Amino acid sequence: xxxxxxxxxxxxxxxxxxxxxxxxxxxxxxxxxxxxxxxxxxxxxxxxxxxxxxxxxxxxxxxxxxxxxxxxxxxxxxxxxxxxxxxxxxxxxxxxxxxxxxxxxxxxxxxxxxxxxxxxxxxxxxxxxxxxxxxxxxxxxxxxxxxxxxxxxxxxxxxxxxxxxxxxxxxxxxxxxxxxxxxxxxxxxxxxxxxxxxxxxxxxxxxxxxxxxxxxxxxxxxxxxxxxxxxxxxxxxxxxxxxxxxxxxxxxxxxxxxxxxxxxxxxxxxxxxxxxxxxxxxxxxxxxxxxxxxxxxxxxxxxxxxxxxxxxxxxxxxxxxxxxxxxxxxxxxxxxxxxxxxxxxxxxxxxxxxxxxxxxxxxxxxxxxxxxxxxxxxxxxxxxxxxxxxxxxxxxxxxxxxxxxxxxxxxxxxxxxxxxxxxxxxxxxxxxxxxxxxxxxxxxxxxxxxxxxxxxxxxxxxxxxxxxxxxxxxxxxxxxxxxxxxxxxxxxxxxxxxxxxxxxxxxxxxxxxxxxxxxxxxxxxxxxxxxxxxxxxxxxxxxxxxxxxxxxxxxxxxxxxxxxxxxxxxxxxxxxxxxxxxxxxxxxxxxxxxxxxxxxxxxxxxxxxxxxxxxxxxxxxxxxxxxxxxxxxxxxxxxxxxxxxxxxxxxxxxx
Amino acid sequence: xxxxxxxxxxxxxxxxxxxxxxxxxxxxxxxxxxxxxxxxxxxxxxxxxxxxxxxxxxxxxxxxxxxxxxxxxxxxxxxxxxxxxxxxxxxxxxxxxxxxxxxxxxxxxxxxxxxxxxxxxxxxxxxxxxxxxxxxxxxxxxxx
Ligand code: FES
Numbered sequence: 155x156x157x158x159x160x161x162x163x164x165x166x167x168x169x170x171x172x173x174x175x176x177x178x179x180x181x182x183x184x185x186x187x188x189x190x191x192x193x194x195x196x197x198x199x200x201x202x203x204x205x206x207x208x209x210x211x212x213x214x215x216x217x218x219x220x221x222x223x224x225x226x227x228x229x230x231x232x233x234x235x236x237x238x239x240x241x242x243x244x245x246x247x248x249x250x251x252x253x254x255x256x257x258x259x260x261x262x263x264x265x266x267x268x269x270x271x272x273x274x275x276x277x278x279x280x281x282x283x284x285x286x287x288x289x290x291x292x293x294x295x296x297x298x299x300x301x302x303x304x305x306x307x308x309x310x311x312x313x314x315x316x317x318x319x320x321x322x323x324x325x326x327x328x329x330x331x332x333x334x335x336x337x338x339x340x341x342x343x344x345x346x347x348x349x350x351x352x353x354x355x356x357x358x359x360x361x362x363x364x365x366x367x368x369x370x371x372x373x374x375x376x377x378x379x380x381x382x383x384x385x386x387x388x389x390x391x392x393x394x395x396x397x398x399x400x401x402x403x404x405x406x407x408x409x410x411x412x413x414x415x416x417x418x419x420x421x422x423x424x425x426x427x428x429x430x431x432x433x434x435x436x437x438x439x440x441x442x443x444x445x446x447x448x449x450x451x452x453x454x455x456x457x458x459x460x461x462x463x464x465x466x467x468x469x470x471x472x473x474x475x476x477x478x479x480x481x482x483x484x485x486x487x488x489x490x491x492x493x494x495x496x497x498x499x500x501x502x503x504x505x506x507x508x509x510x511x512x513x514x515x516x517x518x519x520x521x522x523x524x525x526x527x528x529x530x531x532x533x534x535x536x537x538x539x540x541x542x543x544x545x546x547x548x549x550x551x552x553x554x555x556x557x558x559x560x561x562x563x564x565x566x567x568x569x570x571x572x573x574x575x576x577x578x579x580x581x582x583x584x585x586x587x588x589x590x591x592x593x594x595x596x597x598x599x600x601x602x603x604x605x606x607x608x609x610x611x612x613x614x615x616x617x618x619x620x621x622x623x624x625x626x627x628x629x630x631x632x633x634x635x636x637x638x639x640x641x642x643x644x645x646x647x648x649x650x651x652x653x654x655x656x657x658x659x660x661x662x663x664x665x666x667x668x669x670x671x672x673x674x675x676x677x678x679x680x681x682x683x684x685x686x687x688x689x690x691x692x693x694x695x696x697x698x699x700x701x702x703x704x705x706x707x708x709x710x711x712x713x714x715x716x717x718x719x720x721x722x723x724x725x726x727x728x729x730x731x732x733x734x735x736x737x738x739x740x741x742x743x744x745x746x747x748x749x750x751x752x753x754x755x756x757x758x759x760x761x762x763x764x765x766x767x768x769x770x771x772x773x774x775x776x777x778x779x780x781x782x783x784x785x786x787x788x789x790x791x792x793x794x795x796x797x798x799x800x801x802x803x804x805x806x807x808x809x
Numbered sequence: 810x811x812x813x814x815x816x817x818x819x820x821x822x823x824x825x826x827x828x829x830x831x832x833x834x835x836x837x838x839x840x841x842x843x844x845x846x847x848x849x850x851x852x853x854x855x856x857x858x859x860x861x862x863x864x865x866x867x868x869x870x871x872x873x874x875x876x877x878x879x880x881x882x883x884x885x886x887x888x889x890x891x892x893x894x895x896x897x898x899x900x901x902x903x904x905x906x907x908x909x910x911x912x913x914x915x916x917x918x919x920x921x922x923x924x925x926x927x928x929x930x931x932x933x934x935x936x937x938x939x940x941x942x943x944x945x946x947x948x949x950x951x952x953x
Contacts, residue, residue, distance in 0.1 A: 227831045227834075228848075229828070229831065253831070253846075253848075255834060256830065256831040256832075256833075256834030256835060257827075257830050257831065257834055257846055258834075258842075260834035260835070260837055261833055261834050261837075261838060261839055261840055261842075261925075262839065262840075262842045263839060264842065267842045268842060270842075271842045271845060274845050275845055275846075278845065278847065663879050663880075666880070666881070666882065666884060668825075668876075668880055668917060668918065668919070670919055671919060676918070676919065688824065688882070688918065689882070732850065750853075750889060752883055752884040752885060752886075773883055774850055775850055775851035775853055775854065775882070775883035775886050776849060776850055776851055776853060776854030777851065777853035777854065777883065777886050777889050779854060779856070780853060780854055780855060780856040780857075780889075780893070781889075789850075789854065792849060792850065792854060794856060794858070794859070797847060797849070797854075797856075797859050798858075798859065798862050800847050801818055801847070801859065801862055801863045801866055801868075802866055804816075804818055804845045804847070805816055805818070805863065805866045805867040805868055
């Protein structure tokens with residue numbers, strides 16, 4: 155039933171954003187005649203201070219009991235106007251937004267039709283608000299612990315910031331060590347800081363931090379609950395080595411008969427089935443890779459267990475499911491390089507001396523397979539001519555990825571420069587489309603590569619890369635001179651596109667957060683909420699959200715952490731009170747609603763013989779309401795009567 | 810006589826389809842103005858009676874927009890919607906209403922373009938189908 159009879163309608167021009175296509179005066183004049191509307195007026199910018207004042211004063215003067223602001227999307231100014239309404243002494247839930255900008259004036263051109271539609275939209279919201287009841291936010295408890303998913307630089311930074319803020323953090327990493335891709339890098343642009351040297355102190359800090367519980371070789375399997383109260387199930391895979399007992403003596407790897415490609419060196423070297431990814435790995439312990447170890451089938455092998463003096467190896471170690479409760483989640487799952495198979499034209503995977511950027515990092519790294527000497531994989535000779543190809547798989551909407559991977563221009567300049575530092579008499583060529591060097595000191599860095607280190611930049615695309623007489627032949631064009639170019643190179647390095655980390659889509663499904671068209675996690679607002687996901691309580695950091703370099707990653711990680719800390723600084727959380735409600739006199743206790751609720755918020759009350767609602771658990775989706783055969787269940791301020799009356803007004807006078 | 814202009818009610822979930830419609834607006838994409846959106850928190854809030862009511866009150870078409878399967882803000886609300894819409898379509902046929910006058914679409918917050926396409930395409934489709942004529946009370950279905 156309508157319980158409001160004194161509604162005020164405020165129509166915003168939004169400059170010409172609305173008034174350009176919608177006759178706002180007519181909307182106000184028409185609404186003024188609508189039943190129960192005592193005031194309908196328009197103003198150029200309702201969200202401005204005078205606009206809000208107009209609303210506040212009108213509420214007081216006209217003794218309004220409900221307010222409709224016809225303006226932009228409720229995602230933008232609903233809270234502004236609800237606050238204003240509240241300042242005038244009305245319950246904020248007596249204010250509703252009619253979206254006549256995004257869903258009307260911006261999508262239609264015919265002024266007459268757009269005006270008619272704006273009137274319908276506004277009327278339907280008037281009908282709704284006139285049936286609204288005053289509500290108070292519902293308090294929900296808050297678990298002040300955080301989960302960080304991903305142990306690369308972004309996850310490490312977020313975990314450290316939250317832990318240093320005084321709260322417990324569970325840091326989950328799926329590989330045997332934290333460090334991510336950053337630990338694989340040699341030097342970082344534009345300062346040429348040694349990557350490992352600046353990252354390992356942070357890794358050590360993580361391992362020693364009293365507030366951080368580190369779960370490596372672990373994956374998030376299941377998440378339920380909601381902001382402030384997430385329940386997480388984490389699968390901890392067995393490493394078959396007790397990290398506390400392992401002394402890192404390395405005897406086990408010594409005797410292990412199985413050699414497989416080493417992921418850390420991207421296949422440039424081999425590792426044993428029992429291995430430590432790299433010397434500074436955290437946790438510092440060997441891991442037995444069960445996929446390749448024959449010993450887990452007893453009798454087949456058992457060499458490592460025989461030589462392990464501290465008896466750290468245990469073939470019977472079982473996977474563990476760890477359950478945790480957290481209030482907030484930071485997703486920092488990072489990236490992977492574009493699948494090499496997709497770039498067949500550049501010979502990657504076929505020609506041993508065609509490498510990707512990360513492999514080249516390993517070649518440059520002092521801890522890499524060649525101890526920092528640049529040697530080509532095929533014959534271990536020093537390459538005298540190296541071609542670097544940018545945008546491999548990036549900026550190619552037809553065949554590959556449409557977006558720019560952002561970091562390749564800079565790291566290619568770094569690669570070419572470092573190559574020259576290692577091989578001063580060598581020659582480096584870079585094929586590029588554009589050079590994007592926005593960032594502090596970045597442009598100067600590229601200049602330095604060309605001017606001081608004599609790197610030759612060729613603007614154009616490479617059409618083909620193939621092998622001939624021990625050389626890697628690169629065919630391309632220089633679009634500036636218009637000449638075809640052939641380079642007989644010793645080695646080619648591809649700046650492969652950045653892709654979301656493998657498994658990101660599956661994780662998105664577990665977390666119920668959305669990904670964009672390219673598979674990166676979507677932020678809540680591209681400009682103003684860059685570290686939040688659409689799900690409250692879940693935050694994004696680093697490459698998981700989109701390509702970015704290390705400083706940006708660290709900044710976003712700290713941003714996400716500060717969001718978590720701000721959330722934890724409150725004593726409790728509140729959630730929207732538009733939850734389900736049951737009319738005890740009507741409910742017959744059929745329990746149909748119980749199966750519809752994903753949150754276990756519908757509970758059968760044995761005593762009363764009816765199904766009630768746990769308001770704290772109810773998230774307000776309304777699924778149970780639609781299922782209720784008796785109409786006993788209603789969603790507050792989204793009742794059937796409200797929805798039907800909105801339908802009525804939309805279709806009014808049409809038949 | 811002026812060309813028939815369909816009346817379309819669009820139930821859109823807050824998290825995906827309504828946000829997608831907002832994006833269409835932010836990107837200034839144009840579509841036919843025949844539909845009006847009723848924003849609900851989740852597509853699973855849409856009760857079959859809302860749809861029937863809309864047809865009864867003069868809608869020529871009803872569209873329900875939700876998040877893509879697996880993406881529902883409330884875990885699996887859209888699967889419930891899917892099941893209900895399937896059943897409801899059977900019911901519509903029994904009422905003599907062409908079940909294609911009800912459509913369920915998955916439109917994400919990033920799919921402004923898809924929202925526009927769906928709206929235009931559905932409006933054209935309903936325009937071709939013509940005005941919904943409900944059978945008289947008790948009379949036989951019109952057999953659309
Ligand atoms: S929230 Fe979009 S369908 Fe459930």
